[in-house]
Amino acid sequence: MLNPPHRYGQDTTQWITVPPQGYGGIQWVAATLIDGLLDAGCEILLVGAPGSAPRPGLTVSGATTFDATRVALREFGPDVVHDHTNGQMLPAEPDWPAVRTHHLNGAPEHRANIVYLSRAQCRAAGSTGAPIIRLPVNPDRYTYRETKADFLLFLGRVSAHKGARQAAAFAQAASLPLRLAGPAWELDYLHGILTDYPSTAEYIGEVGGPCRTDLLADAQALLVLSQPFGGPLGGEWIEPGATVVAEAAVSGTPVIATDNGCLAEIAPQVGTALPAELTPTPEQAAKVLAGLPAPKHLRATAVERWGHHVITAKYLEVYRRAASGGTWV
Known part of the structure; x- marks a missing residue:
């Protein structure tokens, strides 16, 4: 290996x-x-x-x-x-x-x-x-919870192609706090999010171990709003695999994704896939959150498929x- x-x-x-x-x-x-x-x-x-x-x-x-x-x-x-x-x-x-x-x-x-x-x-x-x-995904490595806390989660590289800014916009429309967890190598990009969404976005840094699995299990939903631009090597970004989708689902946490790349194929099974260009209104965000699957369904689907x-x-x-x-x- x-x-x-x-x-x-x-x-x-x-x-x-x-x-x-x-x-x-x-x-x-x-x-x-x-x-x-x-x-x-x-x-x-x-x-x-x-x-x-x-x-x-x-x-x-x-x-x-x-x-x-x-x-x-x-x-x-x-x-x-x-x-x-x-x-x-x-x-x-x-x-x-x-x-x-x-x-x-x-x-x-x-x-x-x-x-x-x-x-x-x-x-x-x-x-x-x-x-x-x-x-x-190995379910034995993750924590499963049915009772969720009052926040949304972004877990990954805080970059344009991963949609961290779009995650903050969705969280603001949903009137929920957003926790941004992951490395932030483009500091200007991170600063712009925290400046424009000061009452919504909180950056908690790169996480691992129990802190990471607790975040995945506690969040109301995981936001994977990948965008078709801003990739690390330039050009169009097509999300290839998205490990975090299965990680959230096996933790009992639904996924709100875009339809970019693999997300159009896997996210609807454990949540929803929205158009990448969508900037949701409060009404749209509330409708998305209300329609997400239950934790037991999510975990069973993740184990069966992935x-x-x-x-x-x-x-x-x-x-x-x-x-x-x-x-x-």
Whole structure:
């Protein structure tokens, strides 16, 4: 399991672990798949996340470079390599059967044996025959609550393409406070939200551990108002997978999303998907909140559709296909 190696915040002595200390979408995906694969009896080498906790069946490598990764893989001798680094840690023609999950927008640099997260992402990459496997969630890692607190939640990178400003606008229309939780690397953008919505938006920073799971369980709704502009690499942003949708649902919290990318496919099952350009009136916001599903339905739907054992079984099929010499684009 190849994880993209990144330092944890400004601390040059730590790497983002699997699962992550705070923000880390790919790290949560890797952690959840590892949970399912260990339950299925696999032996796993985790590369690219030094400091992660080993456990029976899971070996944690200290490798964080391309060359060190190749050495670690040779020593481990995998049946198949699962790359989450978008080609950063795995050559175009690896020495082992490989599967690559694409976590970005656009076409992947290396197209062989790609797995996409949504139909929207797959279409945007120009692929017609590659597998589509949703992002997993392990319900045992989350807190489930039916009684909710009096706030809305934004959980993710506080950036234009993630729709943090639109979340504040929705919360103001709904007359509910908004808690913004996540890294804010574009400080001017964050300052603009707090200036324009001073009585609505509260920035609580990057969160992890029980603080994160409590927020997901306590919120009246999670706002995932992704926008088709302002992406980190420029150009149109098409939301590829949105781990946080399943995380909220398994916590019993409904999702209010836009129809951008994967959100049009998954959000209506656990909430609603609104047009990205919509700026709701108070009446519209109240109607949306009143029509959201109940917590028990949300949790059952999340486990049935995106539970880690369900998604792991899909990946095991793909692993076997790659290990037997199968290829696809």
